[in-house]
Structures are given as C-alpha cells and as structure tokens.
Amino acid sequence: MKIINIGVADIRTEPRFESERDSQLIYGESVELIENIGEYSKIKSVDNVIGYVNSYLLSEYSARKYKLLSFYDAGNIKFPFGSLLSMEDVIKYKIPESLLIDIDNKDFSVVKLSHKFLGVPYLWGGTSDFGFDCSGFVQRLYRFTRIELPRNSDQQKNYTTTVNSFSEAIPGDLVFFKHHVALYIGKGEIIHANGHASSVSINNIFDKNEYSEKLNSIFQKIGRVK
Numbered sequence: 001m002k003i004i005n006i007g008v009a010d011i012r013t014e015p016r017f018e019s020e021r022d023s024q025l026i027y028g029e030s031v032e033l034i035e036n037i038g039e040y041s042k043i044k045s046v047d048n049v050i051g052y053v054n055s056y057l058l059s060e061y062s063a064r065k066y067k068l069l070s071f072y073d074a075g076n077i078k079f080p081f082g083s084l085l086s087m088e089d090v091i092k093y094k095i096p097e098s099l100l101i102d103i104d105n106k107d108f109s110v111v112k113l114s115h116k117f118l119g120v121p122y123l124w125g126g127t128s129d130f131g132f133d134c135s136g137f138v139q140r141l142y143r144f145t146r147i148e149l150p151r152n153s154d155q156q157k158n159y160t161t162t163v164n165s166f167s168e169a170i171p172g173d174l175v176f177f178k179h180h181v182a183l184y185i186g187k188g189e190i191i192h193a194n195g196h197a198s199s200v201s202i203n204n205i206f207d208k209n210e211y212s213e214k215l216n217s218i219f220q221k222i223g224r225v226k
Contacts, residue, residue, distance in 0.1 A: 004053075110172050
C-alpha cells in the first residue's frame with residue numbers, strides 16, 4: 001500500500017506523461033502498488049481504477065486522522081478539499097484546526113457541500129477542486145461523507161437505485177444523462193461539472209432553454225445512492 005504525497009496526482013492510461021488522464025488522486029489517498037517500472041508505477045485506486053502514477057508522487061503508507069474541509073495553500077504544497085491528513089501533516093504544514101474534520105465524520109450534506117465548488121473549472125478526469133469532471137465531482141462529494149461511488153457515470157448509474165420520477169426525487173439524488181451525471185438539488189435544479197459552462201454550474205432542467213432541452217433529450221435515469 002502506498003499513499004499520495006502531492007496535492008493532486010494524475011492517473012494515466014499509459015506510463016508516460018503524454019497519455020490520457022483517466023482519473024486523479026489527492027493528497028493522502030491510498031493506492032495498491034501493482035508494479036514499479038521506474039519513473040511510473042502501476043497502481044489500483046480505492047475505486048478500482050488501474051493506471052499509472054509518477055513514482056515520486058507515492059510514499060509509504062501512514063495512518064490518516066483528518067480530512068480537509070477546504071482548500072489550503074501551505075506554500076510548497078497545495079491541499080485540495082478532502083485531502084487526508086496525518087497528525088504529522090497538521091503540525092508540519094501548520095494547518096488551521098478550523099479546516100480539519102475527523103476522517104470518520106459522515107455528518108455532511110452533499111448538496112450543501114456542492115455549492116462550495118461553483119465555478120471550479122471542468123477538467124476531463126478531474127476529481128479535485130483544481131478541476132472536476134462530472135462523475136469525479138459527485139464522487140468527491142459522496143466520498144467526503146464516507147460513501148464510495150464508482151468512478152465513471154455509467155458505473156454510478158448502475159450502482160444507484162432507480163427513482164421513478166422527478167416528483168419522487170430528493171436533493172442528493174443523481175441525475176443521469178448519456179455519458180453525464182449531475183447532483184439533484186431540488187425544484188428541478190441540478191449542479192454539475194459540465195463542458196457547456198466549462199465549470200461547475202447550476203441549471204434548471206425544466207426551464208426550456210436550449211441547454212436544458214438538450215439535457216432532457218439525453219436523460220436516462222434518476223438514481224439514489226444506497
């Protein structure tokens with residue numbers, strides 16, 4: 001077992017920088033080391049993504065005590081939301097107590113958390129507040145509440161329980177479109193990382209504008225996290 005020692009580390013599909021970003025890991029997240037091949041290591045993440053990470057971004061595993069409630073700039077390292085921290089990290093990087101939450105604390109609303117990230121850029125493969133893709137955004141929110149979702153939207157769609165209609169939907173449900181997922185926040189509104197706005201934004205899927213009509217044309221399912 002290894003642990004990420006930088007703010008954000010890309011998981012690439014091949015052991016070279018030019019290859020596609022498949023996903024990301026953030027500070028303190030653990031991975032299974034499959035093979036060290038020099039500059040890159042083949043790893044398996046907690047959400048079962050297998051790919052390649054720069055070897056120098058991996059350190060020996062050590063226990064995590066806190067998770068970070070908000071982005072924190074420590075100068076030589078920038079910690080994204082949700083970073084997993086040891087007591088040694090807290091002391092070394094002088095992280096304010098107000099930003100620290102016990103790692104096992106589940107008492108958070110994903111809907112309330114989601115609004116913190118309005119305007120964060122859209123990034124293919126992104127899972128942090130440096131940049132999210134659609135499934136990375138909802139996964140990161142739920143992971144903070146200690147609920148682990150699969151990595152991509154099709155997997156998330158299959159993982160969730162079907163809700164029959166928007167009249168039965170509740171805030172926190174996931175709304176699935178073809179190759180896209182959003183978080184339902186109530187009254188027809190969704191919040192999502194999307195290429196249309198190139199950022200995390202809120203849209204009303206019933207307001208009949210051109211974008212909402214496009215979303216409705218590719219709507220697939222409302223899913224409830226188990």
